[in-house]
Amino acid sequence: MRFRDYEEFIGALNDQGARYLIVGAHAVAYHARPRATKDFDILIEPTPANAQRVLAALAIFLGADLGYTVDDLIDAETFIQPNRYLWL
Template structure:
């Protein structure tokens, strides 16, 4: 859908972990969109053609920067959920990295 519309995007999150380490299941698909106005316009048009409700498409006005392995690791460490910390270990192993001291998983309040 996005590729056909010429949208510049990256797949991030759990699917990025699969690329850098090992396949893992996830409940969603995290995307990064190039924030250039013409790119956001193409993304909005593609989403509307796909059937995404107007009110959701109307909220698409910001984008997140690209995420490489180091930034992905930093982000997952900062969040600290058990799955994120497992992802960190998997990425480190896959990259042959020396594991860093790991924070404990955050507990729900």
């Protein structure tokens, strides 16, 4: 994923009013020393309303529906890795 893709995805989340937190290497790079990474990790607020906003942002960003549901995004046991299925 290119840096511009990250910006566009975050823009889509922001446009939808989604509540999220950037975690992983990009969060560490912001607060400490950058390190190479090829992924982008986010943690979303697990509420039905926010899950709907995240799904809308994903559809806008990817131009496709990955088949996830609101229930998938609010289930604490679910770990989604879209790059395993479809990513730019």
